[in-house]
Structures are given as structure tokens and as C-alpha cells.
Amino acid sequence: MAKLSISDLKKIKEKVHSDTALREGGQRAKITVHMGTCGIAAGARPVMDSLMSEIAEAGVADVIVTTSGCAGMCSKEPMVTVEILGQQPIIYGNIDANKMRQIFKRHVLQGEVQTMFAIARG
Amino acid sequence: MLELSLHILDIVENSTRAGATTVYITVVEDNARDILSIEVRDNGSGMSEDIVAKVLDPFYTTKTVRKVGLGLPMIAQAAERTEGNFTLESKGGEGTRVAAEFKFSHIDRQPLGDIISTLITLIAGNMDVDFIYRHQHNNRVFILDTREVKKEIEGVPINHVEVLQFLRQHIQEGLEEIGAEA
Numbered sequence: 086m087a088k089l090s091i092s093d094l095k096k097i098k099e100k101v102h103s104d105t106a107l108r109e110g111g112q113r114a115k116i117t118v119h120m121g122t123c124g125i126a127a128g129a130r131p132v133m134d135s136l137m138s139e140i141a142e143a144g145v146a147d148v149i150v151t152t153s154g155c156a157g158m159c160s161k162e163p164m165v166t167v168e169i170l171g172q173q174p175i176i177y178g179n180i181d182a183n184k185m186r187q188i189f190k191r192h193v194l195q196g197e198v199q200t201m202f203a204i205a206r207g
Numbered sequence: 208m209l210e211l212s213l214h215i216l217d218i219v220e221n222s223t224r225a226g227a228t229t230v231y232i233t234v235v236e237d238n239a240r241d242i243l244s245i246e247v248r249d250n251g252s253g254m255s256e257d258i259v260a261k262v263l264d265p266f267y268t269t270k271t272v273r274k275v276g277l278g279l280p281m282i283a284q285a286a287e288r289t290e291g292n293f294t295l296e297s298k299g300g301e302g303t304r305v306a307a308e309f310k311f312s313h314i315d316r317q318p319l320g321d322i323i324s325t326l327i328t329l330i331a332g333n334m335d336v337d338f339i340y341r342h343q344h345n346n347r348v349f350i351l352d353t354r355e356v357k358k359e360i361e362g363v364p365i366n367h368v369e370v371l372q373f374l375r376q377h378i379q380e381g382l383e384e385i386g387a388e389a
């Protein structure tokens with residue numbers, strides 16, 4: 086495969102600009118993966134990887150992914166907070182790559198809170 | 208933590224939480240000297256001398272939500288296990304430099320692991336921070352400077368899915384090109 090170049094970035098830029106022009110602004114959801122020492126040691130990075138590949142697969146551009154520090158519940162790590170626009174944030178605990186996929190598909194895309202993994206409301 | 212790339216992720220998260228806007232991450236594989244070195248340098252809030260003296264104590268933390276810190280002592284210990292060494296320099300208001308050297312061939316040296324996921328996670332989670340990743344393998348160098356990427360993509364956020372996919376592939380090709388082996 087040919088090496089990626091700066092012109093590939095330009096193509097992405099143009100494509101994204103035309104996509105956003107079609108869509109009426111605003112973000113649908115914000116997903117925070119907790120990345121403190123405890124989260125990282127418990128496997129937060131593979132959770133982040135699976136989340137990002139799910140987003141890419143679903144082709145959604147209105148979901149923001151971010152990271153945060155330790156929230157003090159280290160024994161429940163890896164933790165993920167899902168905040169759907171206009172709804173109360175839900176905190177999920179003991180998450181792995183598979184549970185992350187389920188949460189993304191069911192909660193973020195379809196709006197069903199996955200109560201079996203939820204540990205708190207925002 | 209079983210991979211050096213996880214330690215890097217942890218330390219750089221410290222930097223971003225210290226308000227750093229630019230973070231330099233440097234990995235050097237030097238086969239002739241049998242050394243693998245990692246350096247993280249930031250322009251965050253830094254630490255005063257008395258705090259620097261305390262951070263290697265596993266039970267010291269500035270956090271109020273729990274009683275242990277562990278991040279820095281873990282990488283220090285990982286380096287010392289391999290006959291390597293660990294240095295920490297910090298100045299209040301100026302920033303912090305964390306450096307660890309490992310004996311490359313030491314049986315206890317952890318693998319560098321998935322450094323690509325570490326970088327992508329950092330970039331995705333901290334879109335306002337600039338990262339300059341430099342990976343040197345003997346005399347070959349790969350550099351990723353997110354400031355240049357941001358310039359190219361203009362209004363598109365750097366944590367846009369397609370940009371991240373591009374970066375993932377770009378880093379992978381770059382590391383293959385320099386023959387990174389850690």
C-alpha cells in the first residue's frame with residue numbers, strides 16, 4: 086500500500102467539510118473513558134480502542150470521545166461515562182472491550198441504557 | 208501495567224491534567240548501547256521541590272479522591288528492575304520532564320507494547336493539547352507532530368474519526384519504516 090501523505094489529510098478535510106455541511110450541527114453524545122492510573126492498569130486503553138473502532142464502523146461523526154482522570158472508585162475501573170445530549174449521564178463500571186461495544190450500539194445509538202453494567206447516574 | 212506504552216499513557220495524562228498545552232514524547236532504541244529510553248517533557252504547571260521529593264512514594268498523591276498515587280513509582284520501578292534509571296525534573300510554573308532508561312536486552316524489560324493506541328487515545332482525549340512524538344531507532348527517526356496535522360486539516364477537529372484512522376495508519380507505517388522493534 087502506498088505511503089500516506091499530507092494530501093490524504095487534505096482529502097479527509099474536504100470530505101469532512103462536505104459531510105458537515107449536509108448535517109444540521111450539534112453533538113449527539115459525549116463518551117468519557119476514565120484514564121487514571123487505575124483505569125489504565127485495569128484495561129481502559131483496549132476499551133478506548135474498541136469504542137473508536139465502533140464509532141468508525143457506525144460512521145457517526147457527532148459523538149465526542151474524551152478521557153478523564155480517576156474518580157475515586159478504582160475498584161470499578163475501567164469506567165465509562167455516557168452522556169446523551171439532554172439526558173442524565175450514566176456511569177458504567179467494570180467495562181471491557183465487548184461491553185463497550187454493547188453500550189455503544191444499544192445506549193449511544195439506540196438510546197437503551199444498559200442497566201446491567203451501570204453503576205451510577207451522573 | 209505490563210507495557211511501557213501504558214506507563215507513557217499514564218504519565219502523559221499527568222501532563223495534560225497539569226494543564227500542559229505541548230507535550231514532547233520521545234522513545235529511543237539504541238542497540239549499540241543496549242538502551243531503550245523514554246522521555247516525556249511538558250509545559251504544564253510543574254511541581255515544587257518538596258513535591259518532587261515525594262512523588263516517588265507510592266502513597267503520595269495530589270488527588271483527594273483516593274489515598275495512593277502509584278503512577279510514577281511504577282515506571283521508576285520498571286526501569287530500575289532492568290538496571291536502568293529514572294529521572295524527574297520539575298519546576299513550578301515551567302513544566303516537568305520525566306525520563307526512564309531501560310536495558311534493552313534485560314529479561315525484565317517490559318515490551319513497549321501498543322504505542323499507537325497510546326498516542327491515539329491521548330490525541331482523541333485531549334484535542335487541545337499538542338503532542339510531538341519522536342521515535343528513534345538507531346539512526347532512523349519517525350516524528351509525529353500534531354501541530355502540523357492540525358494545520359493541514361484546518362477546521363476539522365483532530366479527534367474526528369477519519370483523522371484518527373489516518374493517524375493510526377500513519378504512525379504504523381512510520382514505525383515500520385524505521386524498523387522499530389521494542
